[in-house]
């Protein structure tokens with residue numbers, strides 16, 4: 503798949519996301535190909551004809567442009583910069599383009615705080631930078647720790663067992679870490695307690711996001727279940743729209759996190 507190189511007009515954007523005042527997206531599109539991708543609505547703004555997940559634009563001036571934007575500011579940034587909101591900052595082409603690394607170098611020089619969320623263990627490449635930030639949090643998102651399931655639902659992302667290993671390596675290096683169980687997939691993800699137990703010792707915090715049962719997010723999941731696990735489809739459909747199911751899951755997650763000494767940052771429902 504070809505990567506198109508483009509010039510961005512702006513990099514630092516105000517964020518409406520909880521806990522992050524700004525976002526930086528060094529890429530447009532995402533090649534990880536998650537069947538439930540929440541960012542696919544972005545396609546209509548890209549000018550691409552290929553399906554979402556099959557194109558990527560590299561904003562090759564991202565580090566330099568961000569440096570200029572930061573230099574124009576008189577005051578330090580208040581709050582954290584989140585990487586990234588509608589792309590993954592560590593997709594495979596980042597190994598070659600090093601745009602996320604350049605962005606981190608600019609933010610580090612400016613004294614900014616960062617919050618990174620990815621599905622790739624490529625984030626470990628930048629551990630030398632991450633350790634230098636005064637405030638830095640790194641999250642790996644997972645919907646399962648089963649590599650075979652992830653090959654069907656997140657085909658080009660780092661296998662989740664390696665993501666868990668990346669969290670451990672970051673945590674052991676002194677970086678604040680979190681797991682974002684996103685989305686939790688009824689009838690596919692393991693039990694929430696089992697997931698949290700497997701993450702204990704590697705994360706400081708955990709948050710959980712319920713699968714969004716509307717729009718293209720859910721349609722992709724349904725197609726994957728229909729293809730690979732047809733016997734689970736009806737119970738999955740019933741659970742996704744059952745408020746009681748999600749309430750029970752939230753309670754289990756909160757209780758398991760408290761027992762394991764992991765800070766629970768929230769349960770997000772749509």
Ligand code: SF4
Nearest residue numbers: 532534535536539590
């Ligand atoms: S890693 Fe995130 S942005 Fe990329 S395809 Fe998966 S859900 Fe979408």
